[in-house]
Amino acid sequence: MNIPDSLKYTKDHEWVKIEGNTATVGITDFAQGELGDIVYVDITSVGQEIAEHEIFGTVEAVKTVSDLYMPVSGKVIELNPALDAAPEKVNEDPYGEGWMIKIEVKSGVEGLLSAAQYKELIGK
Template identity: 55%
Template sequence: MNIPNDLYFSKEHTWVRIENNIGTIGITDFAQSELGEIVYADVPNVGYNFKQDEVFGSVEAIKTVSDLFMPLSGKVIETNKLLLKEPTLVNSEPFANGWMIKIEIENSQEIENLLTAEQYANLTNS
């Protein structure tokens, strides 16, 4: 199981990479492996605001649909348009080209509510 050390994780299996005040968000390797092949990703449009732990979209696998939970509060500033054509990037490259959205982080203190790679590995027994 791949759990990069430079990311923060939610207990709901989303990750965030923080660069300056921008957060790139996706689902974890653990989550995509549990869901199976992703056939569709429903992500919000640019301009929407979400609070930490709020549902911001969903992913559809062959047998199930799973909600996506916001790891940090923020405003959506970019969506990954590649996922419209290739939703399986979430499976093959969950921490690279399979990212979902980028946000402008509203409250950086919320990072304290997230898990480190080591804590997330313990949560998933990876």
């Protein structure tokens, strides 16, 4: 299982890459594995200010639908357009081509987990 040390994580299984005041967000390798084959990613929150822990979209797998939670407070500034045509990128490359949103960060970064803390959370 891939859990890059360079990223931050949430208890809801999102990963966060912080670059200045911008954060790129997706779901972890663990989460995509638990969900199974992802068939649809529904995110319509671009341009919206969303508080930490609020829902910013959903991901649909063959057998389930799961909410996506904001890892930090901020404004959604970009969606990954590739996921409309190829939602399976989340399964194939969750930390690369399978990213979901970019956020202009307002607050909440201090509450994110390190890779070691996330590994402990999922028992790896």
